[in-house]
Amino acid sequence: MSKKIDINKLLSTGSAKQRAVLLFYHYNLKEGIDKGINLNNHILPLTDKEATELFNSFKDNEEIKVYNDYRALNIQVIQAMKWLLQLIKSFETEYWKYNALYLQNKYVLTGGEKFIKEKYTSTLEDMLIYHYSTALEYYSALKIYIKESGYRDKYVIGSIDLMYKALKADWIYPTLIGDKEIAQNLFDIEPDEIEIKDILKLEFKIEYETEE
8 A cells, every 4th residue: 555545535435444454554555654663664655644544434333333343343453462472482481491491401301311301391392392383374364364354464474474474484493203313393393273263263263164
């Protein structure tokens, strides 16, 4: 939406949904710019005067309902985005914690304690994978919900995709297989389709058949 908007044309011929999408894109982007969060260098599509004109263009009950429904959807998606960010931060904390505890475990337990060392490492790895998978599955469910709900804010969706890009970076960690230390990469983990369905049902109230 970096192209200059013909506000007069939009006001005269644009649907209520088109106007709502543009208005909330403007609001979300403006808030992001004010907070210094504009990683893709988006440009505000409207002036303050144009935003006011667009807001005042929702006249009858049907158009006001479209505005209110999209506003509620916008709030829901942004709240979900914030929760995704928390899940990713929790994973990152767990990742660095795992690496520290792995090194501690590697040099503290020796000799006849090999079984304890391997079991402890396996438990730590399970917890690490759990945190990673939780964030990955929530992202996958959120992207499906965005598509199914008709949410179209490029700024918010772009921010969510940047989170996913960080999540799918090379998160390499050491683990033990027998006596050997092996480097593993969380990048190879795929989201669980059943977990995605559960998130969609419980969090977003939709039934969805994912590809299995």
